[in-house]
Amino acid sequence: MATRTARRRKVRSSTRSGPALRKVPTGIEGFDAITDGGVPAGRPTLVCGGPGCGKTLFALAFLTHGAKIGEPGLFVTFEETEQDLVDNVGSLGYDLHRLIRRKRLAIEYIRVERAEIEETGEYDLEGLFIRLDHAMRSIGAKRIVLDTIESLFSGLSNTAVLRAELRRLFAWLKDRNITAVITGERGTDTLTRQGLEEYVSDCVVSLDHRVTDQISTRRLRIVKYRGSSHGTNEYPFLIDQSGIAVLPITSLQLVHTATSQRISTGLDWLDEMFGGKGYYKASSILMSGGAGTAKTSLAAHFMDAACRRGERVLCFQFEESPAQYVRNMRSIGINLERWMKNGLLGIHAARPTLYGLEFHLATMHRDVDRVKPSLVVVDPLSAFTGASAGEINNMVMRLVDFLKGRNITALFTHLIPGSGMGAETEVGVSSLMDTWILLRNAPPGERGGRHLTILKSRGMAHSSVSRPFDLTNHGAVAEVEP
Amino acid sequence: MKRRRARRPQDEWILRLYTAGETTRSLSALQNLESICEQHLKGRYRIEVVDLLKHPQLARGDQIVAVPTLVRRLPPPMKRIIGDLSNENSVLVGLDLRSRARKPKEKS
Numbered sequence: 001m002a003t004r005t006a007r008r009r010k011v012r013s014s015t016r017s018g019p020a021l022r023k024v025p026t027g028i029e030g031f032d033a034i035t036d037g038g039v040p041a042g043r044p045t046l047v048c049g050g051p052g053c054g055k056t057l058f059a060l061a062f063l064t065h066g067a068k069i070g071e072p073g074l075f076v077t078f079e080e081t082e083q084d085l086v087d088n089v090g091s092l093g094y095d096l097h098r099l100i101r102r103k104r105l106a107i108e109y110i111r112v113e114r115a116e117i118e119e120t121g122e123y124d125l126e127g128l129f130i131r132l133d134h135a136m137r138s139i140g141a142k143r144i145v146l147d148t149i150e151s152l153f154s155g156l157s158n159t160a161v162l163r164a165e166l167r168r169l170f171a172w173l174k175d176r177n178i179t180a181v182i183t184g185e186r187g188t189d190t191l192t193r194q195g196l197e198e199y200v201s202d203c204v205v206s207l208d209h210r211v212t213d214q215i216s217t218r219r220l221r222i223v224k225y226r227g228s229s230h231g232t233n234e235y236p237f238l239i240d241q242s243g244i245a246v247l248p249i250t251s252l253q254l255v256h257t258a259t260s261q262r263i264s265t266g267l268d269w270l271d272e273m274f275g276g277k278g279y280y281k282a283s284s285i286l287m288s289g290g291a292g293t294a295k296t297s298l299a300a301h302f303m304d305a306a307c308r309r310g311e312r313v314l315c316f317q318f319e320e321s322p323a324q325y326v327r328n329m330r331s332i333g334i335n336l337e338r339w340m341k342n343g344l345l346g347i348h349a350a351r352p353t354l355y356g357l358e359f360h361l362a363t364m365h366r367d368v369d370r371v372k373p374s375l376v377v378v379d380p381l382s383a384f385t386g387a388s389a390g391e392i393n394n395m396v397m398r399l400v401d402f403l404k405g406r407n408i409t410a411l412f413t414h415l416i417p418g419s420g421m422g423a424e425t426e427v428g429v430s431s432l433m434d435t436w437i438l439l440r441n442a443p444p445g446e447r448g449g450r451h452l453t454i455l456k457s458r459g460m461a462h463s464s465v466s467r468p469f470d471l472t473n474h475g476a477v478a479e480v481e482p
Numbered sequence: 483m484k485r486r487r488a489r490r491p492q493d494e495w496i497l498r499l500y501t502a503g504e505t506t507r508s509l510s511a512l513q514n515l516e517s518i519c520e521q522h523l524k525g526r527y528r529i530e531v532v533d534l535l536k537h538p539q540l541a542r543g544d545q546i547v548a549v550p551t552l553v554r555r556l557p558p559p560m561k562r563i564i565g566d567l568s569n570e571n572s573v574l575v576g577l578d579l580r581s582r583a584r585k586p587k588e589k590s
Contacts, residue, residue, distance in 0.1 A: 112547055116560075116562055117563070118561070118572055118575065119564050119572075120564075124549065125548055127541050128548075129553060130541055131541045131547075132543060133538065134539060155547075360543045368579070
């Protein structure tokens, strides 16, 4: 036993002094991935951003995760009282009371109110050090959060003393090998108002909360990470009922492994048009057409077929509620309800204008990673009209890459405005798709209610005729070929 | 309501000086405090010295960050003065001792 701990200690110290930086996970979904392991162990990390950007939540997630993995943490709050903090984050899924009871977490509320303090003569902040030391000892803290230590500057007037003491504080934490997250409010020209980045130079994370066209997007960027590689992009992140998550949406490389496995479209006649075998698995399929050309119905056939094979399906609906969608599909003989009941089919409905593109993409990522479907349907892609074509293109490309990377088949429907006679999809996403199906209403005088044409389908022989079909109460039925 | 309350709370001053070890700064703060009290509060004050190195748990209750910190616990409201108390004027202002000393003079 003794030798084992000794050996472990030895390994630890050698990694600390060695070239490889030891990191500790924050437990924030995605953040640990883009930093290749989390924040630097035993060192301070600065998290900065404007008001309401999620700094406190980031810090709290870091602590609660530490509490779970045997690294108790102290939360030092300069702005909210203990009770306010516990209440405010309770709604976000953090049960701080439980962690406090189990001595995994402690909160130290430090209030420095200038109006209540008279300064006369020399002083230092030893009182702060003693309090932190005492609180950390009480739980054996390995992590600490200082939120927001810059408040000291508004409470005390002697900035020379404050700066010297802050420098001493960060050195003191490093000496104790405490992993710290220090939050700071964004200044006008600087990352933080008081230039904390000058003291905390190991790892700096910037959070941002932007509202464009009344749609809010949260972003995270690693400004600097000494001695470590890290993603340099701005990553969208979410704050919802289950806390905070960063979404690394980066893969723009074409490295997916191509499969030759084929899957049924759910319709015999359509399979036939694809050489009798259907779509490629993990390919991307675009179904475009005017209003009422059965895009959604054909997508439902495909989903139904996947569920029949026992595969999980995730459908993102941007125009109908799940109940309405299920009812409409029942009218053409497709029973989706049973798949929803047995958990194979999940329909996530949201208004496209509810969030920005990034946020939609981000939630899709998250849902896909949770549900792990083999088929994802986005119905319709054209619902995202607010953003520019370039942005939509970018989003679809990232979504396609993401799904392919996970070997998931993706079907997008797309509404062509007007009569649907024009073949061009205004999004220009067709080039990203492996298979492109055009649907249109039959012109007066021609047979059939609707026509289906395969405009392209990469890597397979396919029919190029325009196939008439009708929607009946037992699904989409093609007319017998002449 | 018109009846005057007993003046007792005002008569009794409880001052607590927080220090961290016996540093020259904390010793001079205590000396400065004692001499001010002898001049202005003779016979009606009590000084408690709290060494936070020995009683770290006491720092939290009075929200101590800087040392030395002088806390006027009585009479209310609570007042905080930080520093070595070398400037007598601002200590008196901080303790509300100046205005308190003047008023009776103006009345009489």
